[in-house]
Amino acid sequence: MPPLQYSSLSISEHGVATLQVANGSALNILDSPTILELTQALRRLGRDQAVRMLVLRGTGEKTFIGGADIKELAALEPDTAVAFITRLHDLCEAVRDFPVPTLARLPGWCMGGGMELAAACDLRIGSTAAHFAMPEVRIGIPSVIHANLLPRLIGEGNTRWLLLSGSAIDAARALQWGFLNEMTPVDGLDAAIDHAAAEILQCGPAAVRAQKALLRGWEAPTIERGLKDSIAAFGSMYAQSEPAEYMQRFLDRKRAA
Numbered sequence: 001m002p003p004l005q006y007s008s009l010s011i012s013e014h015g016v017a018t019l020q021v022a023n024g025s026a027l028n029i030l031d032s033p034t035i036l037e038l039t040q041a042l043r044r045l046g047r048d049q050a051v052r053m054l055v056l057r058g059t060g061e062k063t064f065i066g067g068a069d070i071k072e073l074a075a076l077e078p079d080t081a082v083a084f085i086t087r088l089h090d091l092c093e094a095v096r097d098f099p100v101p102t103l104a105r106l107p108g109w110c111m112g113g114g115m116e117l118a119a120a121c122d123l124r125i126g127s128t129a130a131h132f133a134m135p136e137v138r139i140g141i142p143s144v145i146h147a148n149l150l151p152r153l154i155g156e157g158n159t160r161w162l163l164l165s166g167s168a169i170d171a172a173r174a175l176q177w178g179f180l181n182e183m184t185p186v187d188g189l190d191a192a193i194d195h196a197a198a199e200i201l202q203c204g205p206a207a208v209r210a211q212k213a214l215l216r217g218w219e220a221p222t223i224e225r226g227l228k229d230s231i232a233a234f235g236s237m238y239a240q241s242e243p244a245e246y247m248q249r250f251l252d253r254k255r256a257a
Contacts (some may be wrong), residue, residue: 001041001044001045004022004024004037004041005033005037006021006022006023006033006034006038007020007021007022007023007034007036007037007038007041008019008020008022009045009087011048011050011051014052014197014201015050015051015052015053015201016051016052016053016054016055016197016201017045017051017053017054017055018054018055018057018135019038019041019042019045019054019055019056019057020056020057020058020059020076021034021038021057021058021059021065022059022082025069026062026066026115027062027063027065027066027067027109028058028059028060028063028064028065028114029065029066029067029068029069030065030067030068030069030088030113030114030117030220031068031069031072032069032072032084032087035087035088035090035091036087037122038091038094039087039090039091039094040084042054042091042094042095043094043167044139045098046094046097046098046099047089049101051100051251052100052200052205053100053101053102053103053197053200053201054098054100054102054103055102055103055104055105055120055193055197056095056102056103056104056105056117056121057104057105058105058107058114061106061107061108061127061129061186062107062108062109063109063110063111063114064091064104064106064107064108064109064110064118064130065110065111065118066109066111066112066114066115067112067113067114067135068084068088068112068113068174069113070139070247070250070251071251072084073139073141073145073243073247074206074244074247074248074251076238076243077189077238078117078235078236078238078239079235080238081234081235081237081238082231082232082234082235084173085144085145085230085231085234085235086231088113088116088145089146089227089231091117091146092116092117092120092145092146093120093227095117095120095121096120096146096168096216097216098212099212099213100205100208100209100212101120101122101123101200101208101212102120102121102123103122103123103124103196103197104117104118104120104121104123104124104125105125105189105190105193106118106124106125106126106127106130106180107126107127107129107130107186107189108129108130108170109130109131109132109133110130110131110132110133110134111133111134111135111168112127112133112135112136112143112195114201115132115133115134115147116143116145116146116147116149117146117149118179119146119149119150119153119179120149122212122215123181123196124179124180124181125180125181125182125183125184125185125189125192125193125196126171126175126180126182126183126189127175127183127184127185127186127188127189128171128172128183128184128186129171129186130170130171130174130180130183131168131169131170131171132162132168132169132170132171132174132179133162133166133167134147134162134163134166135166135168136163136166137163137164137165137166138246138250139243139246139247139250140168140237140242140244140245140246140247141234141237141242141243141246142163142165142233142234142237143162144228144230144231144233144234145227145230145231145234146226146227147159147163147222147230148226149223150162150163150179150228152217152219152220152223153177153178153179154174154177154178154179155177155178158177162225163167171183173244181196182196188215232256243250
């Protein structure tokens, strides 16, 4: 695999791959270079028959991924907005298409595109310090693409609350709603992930790959239609002034803080 600039990759002797966002941003923010590199790394890694499980994580314990780069979002226009959200869509699809089990390591904040990326994983383990939010409506855009997966994970009503209010929930609520498979103390997160990996590694590698392919095939066709429709909806938002106005408010508050 070519050298990575915005992420890092390690593979254990047992075939557990760990792909880490490592782009130097404090909240592991997803900008276009990071999105493209992660997508390419996932596609290449998915062809490695020695890989039996994938763990996605951020750098540090403050966040998994704090969402998309709002400075980049604020500069978009309708055509570039479609291009950007298509890149993020492709990253999440690379996770959904990954041929072996995928697990998101969620120590702290997980927001927007980060929550969508976690939703695209098969499993999610979070610490008691984790928080989750889909705050897009608060910056003048809707939640799109893989927010489409949330109703089947946490239910229709809970999804409507997250997406329409932009409010955050804590790890206990995320566990109760079914977004998290497991919640652990902060210092027990890696042990919980090691345990999950050990359980999967006991299974037949070919059987697990076959099961993953079946699970992907069992997903409702409405998900695919929703993904396509949401890309166009995202681009259309940039034909009006609301995204620029609300994102500027956010950036102004951040500078004043």
